[in-house]
Amino acid sequence: MQTVPDGAEVVATRGDARHLEIPPLLIVDAVTDFLDAHGVGHGPPAWQRIGDGHSNITYLIERGGASVVLRRGPRPPLQKSTHDMVREARIQKILRGHGVPVPAIVAVCEDESVLGVPFYLMSHLDGTVVTDTIPAHLSSPEQREATGAAVVDALVALHSIDVTEGELAGLGSPDGYLRRQVERFGGLWEANTTRSLPEVERIADWLGRNLPASQAAAVVHGDYRLGNLMFAPQAPARIIAILDWEMATLGDPLADLGYLTATYSEAGIPSTPLELTPVTQAPGYLTRHKLAERYQSRTGLDLTPLPWYQTLALWKAAIFCEAIHTRWRRGERPDDTVFGPSLETGVPHLLAMAAQHTGLTAATRG
Template identity: 35%
Template structure:
């Protein structure tokens, strides 16, 4: 059975012709639970392994899912202290593919992208992975933008306002129904936006499923899925990590339930670890947590819309439902109330 989204013969020939030692036949297998850019494991006849990325199938929103931009970012981070895969090649040759493709090195390790994976880890390993997350964020936020050539990656205007404008527009283009709390939260977030004092690299989608951890000690070997990377307030990434870090006491379930298992640190411990490892003031973490939950609900709505429009985009777990998205929105409202935003 061929891998959906790629011409295996054409892409296989491209991989062989790159001169990276790939020996035909080349095989492709869809991997991960990604429901945005599609990711494939690439293997050759000798056991060589690589990873291939392409945009999702069907109609795409403008500026979304830009794997060529992602290639630029990851190429710029080679040689820095940020753990990332090695970039191998990129192509948009119409003889090879109908959409841009990025080939990168394979990083061996454990991706904690399901509760079943987390259940196979000891409580000590879960805690080690959890505490490595905010520390790794600090490494990303410490990148010297000018020295790596990323100072022009995105606007330098206040990040919160840019995010509210962008994702409000994405909601209007991808929504499957009307939800009053989305606009209510957008207004409250705009009114409560903290003043931006710092501009750093922002991953934009930092959570357990987007890091590859060591099988030996739980350290982070690579941070992946940089398609939402931009420049902005570093606390935005901390807020995203909190949004993707449910606790057992949260009223609504949802995706990314791995962090509810014993051993994983609490959200408060993540914030404390980030503050200690970076020396940054984290007093606005509640604001960024709220904004991240609001944004997550809009992303999930877009994923649901793409799956409805083209069944081939559906991830292995079936993807988000309206009930799940409503639960994320409810968490955003509760967090906004606790932070004094609503």
């Protein structure tokens, strides 16, 4: 059995799990049986937690020469329609068929009795995720610029896929996407907070009164940022996988650009709790303006209303982070000793930054 520093067990056997007050995140013998059932390796598995996610959880599982990644949601109870690993796996299967760089899905487990929540296995890729250090092979000025260019170009390619036919058309309705986002996340705030922050309602009202007209329909990733992209392990900068598809649906592509640019770390711009890749503050990386400019040149979309989408992104992020903060306060995230507590002030900070974008948009839209 392995424990995290605060003593909350995250891995156990079935026998041990029955006696734990807090359910483990990984039950070794249950996972071993699942691996056997799907012909993944042989012998006892080795595991390690990977990724920087604060919501869903991923483990690298190595066993008899086979390497897979297990992805699951957090411990129950879970908000309805959130952390849907079965849907996430299905989306990746569909997108892989359209040439989107995603890991291959190995197996999906809908049986909650195995780990307490559904989960899936995907192929393990040899690549680099850029977070708080600059990989050596991407450190030159040329490769720093190429990194930003690759981020934009992969997003453009995703947004260029025809979503009017085939399985993709069944993932959602892009019509009314923006209004539904405002209404849905406004409702989630009430369900996931224990405190009063009036700025949430004020921003929601402003978003609803200033809805832009969507210019296109596309697959919207929902959490498109540098930390959810895997690069090839050697130069030149090339994206080999887009990760974390939990929030993907059909909608307005500028929602992704708004999120990318609003949370992208840049020197001289105040940071947010979502800037999980601070390295882009270093010289040589594209600025937010350059990212948007490259996207516009390749799509032809009018970016005049981009501040509205940036407001939406930060407002949604504040609501999503509040849910994490509330779960932490209730003791439902016992292995979280940093991120959950930081959201006491982090959520109001996100809302303050969202409010700044509303001022920009109000000025441009009159």
